[in-house]
Amino acid sequence: MKKMYMENQHIVAGMTLQDQSLPEANNMALHVCQEKQDVLENRGRLAKFLNVSIHDFVCANQTHSANFHHVTQVDKGRGALDNADAIPETDALYTYEPDIVLCSFTADCVPVLFYNDKTGLIGAVHSGWQGTVKEITLKLFQHLQQAEQCDLADIHVQIGAALSQEKFEVDEDVYTKFEKLGYADDFMYYNESTGKYHIDNQLTVKKQCELAGIPSSQITIDRTCTFQDPAGFSYRQDKQCGRHLSFIKRKR
Structure with a gap:
């Protein structure tokens, strides 16, 4: 079970979904x-489905870093069969x-x-x-612009399903980190009854794309909440949950 974001003669991209009929509910x-x-x-x-070998997958050991990697043919298969x-x-x-x-797990x-x-x-x-x-x-986009001479006006972005602002409830320490960015204030609110802050991570990421120079009209957001949707894997709801795989491939 999957959700397709792009499928044309050049690009195929999407996100796998939770499916109870599959092994481990389609954990990836x-x-x-x-x-x-x-x-x-x-x-x-x-x-x-993608008409490739699993050896064409490239996966990273994600650690909530700000590190990125330029993938080449020699990386094919990394993380595909073993972490x-x-x-x-x-x-x-x-x-x-x-x-x-290219794979991203969330x-x-x-x-x-x-x-x-x-x-x-x-x-x-x-x-x-x-x-x-x-x-x-x-x-990453600043790197692509400066080191790869990439024209960011030509970039198209799909922001996939994630935890909604309603369900992304945090304490002041996390709120302060977002506030220090200087551009996330419009994407946060305080709930007086619970004493918690609510942050829209998707819109903050969208703002980062716009600050890099990507036109707003070329940024699409899937507003499905992974906590509320039965096809979502939500760590906040279940610490033992599986992961979605968001994927993108350029066709030959």
Whole structure:
């Protein structure tokens, strides 16, 4: 079970969903699985749908960092069958190569998928709240602009399903980190009855894309809440839950 965000002659991108009829409810993450073989079976099903081998997947060991990695052909298969060879301490991947499936694993965190039709660039970002306050998405786009001479006006972004503002309830310490960004105030409110702050992580990430120079009209957000939707994996709801896999591939 999956949700498709883009499917045209150049790009295929989407997000796998929870499905109780599949092994481990279609969990895609090896680092939180009960049986490794179940996850590999789920990934294999996705690979077949994408018309690639599971060895074309590239996965990172996500640590809520602001680190990113330029994926090339030599990285194909990293983290696909075993976490041991996943790209270490990395939360964003990008490539210009066709037939490589970039993967981002989430369960409430914000997945960001992007592409540039003119250059063939594609990317996948994992931005939990810690990654957002570290500005991983903004820093990646700044890198692409400065080091890769990427015209950010040509980038299209899909922000995937994540924890909604209603359910993203935090204490003052997290609120303060977002406040220090200087541009997230419009995406936060205080609930006096609970003494909690509520933050819209998706809109904060969208703002980071806009600050980088990506036109607002080229940013799409899936407002599905992973906590409230039965097809969502939510760490906040269940610490033992599986993970969605947000994927993007450029066709040859």
